[in-house]
Amino acid sequence: MAFEIGPYRFANNLVLAPMAGVTDRPFRQMCRRLGAGMTVSEMITSRPDLRDSRKTRLRMDHSGEPGPIIVQIAGGIPAMMADAARYNIDNGAEIIDINMGCPAKKVCRVDAGSALMKDVRLVESILRAVVSAVTVPVTLKMRTGWSRSNRNAVEIAHIAEDCGIQALTVHGRTREDKYLGEAEYETIRQVKKNVGLPVIANGDINSAKKAQMVMDFTAADAIMVGRIAQQRPWIFQQINHFLQTGSEPDDPADELKQAWLVGHLQNLYAFYGEHQGVRIARKHINWQLGNDQYYNQIKPALMQATTASQQLTSIAAYFDDNRLNRYDRAS
Numbered sequence: 001m002a003f004e005i006g007p008y009r010f011a012n013n014l015v016l017a018p019m020a021g022v023t024d025r026p027f028r029q030m031c032r033r034l035g036a037g038m039t040v041s042e043m044i045t046s047r048p049d050l051r052d053s054r055k056t057r058l059r060m061d062h063s064g065e066p067g068p069i070i071v072q073i074a075g076g077i078p079a080m081m082a083d084a085a086r087y088n089i090d091n092g093a094e095i096i097d098i099n100m101g102c103p104a105k106k107v108c109r110v111d112a113g114s115a116l117m118k119d120v121r122l123v124e125s126i127l128r129a130v131v132s133a134v135t136v137p138v139t140l141k142m143r144t145g146w147s148r149s150n151r152n153a154v155e156i157a158h159i160a161e162d163c164g165i166q167a168l169t170v171h172g173r174t175r176e177d178k179y180l181g182e183a184e185y186e187t188i189r190q191v192k193k194n195v196g197l198p199v200i201a202n203g204d205i206n207s208a209k210k211a212q213m214v215m216d217f218t219a220a221d222a223i224m225v226g227r228i229a230q231q232r233p234w235i236f237q238q239i240n241h242f243l244q245t246g247s248e249p250d251d252p253a254d255e256l257k258q259a260w261l262v263g264h265l266q267n268l269y270a271f272y273g274e275h276q277g278v279r280i281a282r283k284h285i286n287w288q289l290g291n292d293q294y295y296n297q298i299k300p301a302l303m304q305a306t307t308a309s310q311q312l313t314s315i316a317a318y319f320d321d322n323r324l325n326r327y328d329r330a331s
């Protein structure tokens with residue numbers, strides 16, 4: 001069944017998680033090309049005094065992205081969140097997502113993210129303020145609760161539905177869990193059972209099989225994938241393949257991985273400018289190649305590249321050497 005939020009129908013039910021410092025425009029565009037049906041911006045603070053920073057301006061840049069443009073806002077003051085929603089809509093947002101999923105205690109010095117889940121009345125005030133301030137769909141991303149002894153996601157889901165929220169994402173951990181332990185999906189299942197809203201299941205989905213398992217178990221309408229996409233952005237293609245055919249996807253050929261990585265690096269240089277782009281590219285290179293033994297031998301040299309052309313030359317050499325190594329091992 002197609003996945004829909006308000007008037008928007010998505011190409012599939014695979015969502016790239018918002019990840020601050022990761023899911024910038026070049027990363028979102030790559031994941032879309034590799035099979036994600038929906039992407040969300042990195043969170044944008046609701047504080048108006050930070051709107052003019054270069055960081056916020058780049059986070060608000062969606063030019064060339066396929067719609068609907070989904071912008072996540074973070075903050076703990078209802079009127080400020082309502083104002084931030086209006087401001088982002090004036091700047092192109094077509095869906096507003098409210099962040100109650102981030103484990104950081106404070107986002108910009110006020111309680112925000114999943115810390116809010118402790119104060120159910122404040123949650124309700126924020127949701128009502130934002131929904132009544134705008135005419136576009138508003139969605140909510142949350143965790144399963146404040147702590148393991150206080151998993152209140154179902155209670156908040158009811159409140160969200162009552163306030164006019166149009167979809168819910170649930171990460172299967174509590175705020176107290178941070179990223180420790182394993183995500184649990186029973187609470188997500190309960191949320192789906194208890195409300196009529198579209199539910200997106202999230203947490204530790206790191207393979208096509210796991211994606212199928214989580215969808216079947218929770219009955220969620222869609223699944224959201226975060227950290228594994230940093231290492232394997234082609235995971236979306238693989239999950240799509242598995243959901244459609246039931247057969248295990250092959251690992252993409254190195255030639256394809258190289259082309260995707262180079263394309264991504266070129267987009268980073270164009271988006272951030274060469275100086276910053278080369279530096280931001282380093283973490284993406286590490287995430288994608290970091291599990292490879294040969295990469296770890298040449299990593300120090302590769303990390304020293306300071307221009308786009310040096311970095312691209314090093315990447316080409318890495319993939320060429322790797323092909324030779326594979327050939328040597330095989331012969």
Ligand SMILES: Cc1cc2nc3c(=O)[nH]c(=O)nc-3n(C[C@H](O)[C@H](O)[C@H](O)COP(=O)(O)O)c2cc1C
Pocket residue numbers: 017018019020021022042043072099100101102141171202203204205224225226227228
């Ligand atoms: C580096 C990083 C940054 C994140 N930033 C955000 C964010 O801005 N907003 C948000 O709602 N969640 C954020 N998250 C949480 C993810 O969206 C997701 O819920 C979490 O990583 C679990 O999914 P996964 O196991 O597939 O990674 C972040 C996670 C990571 C690792």
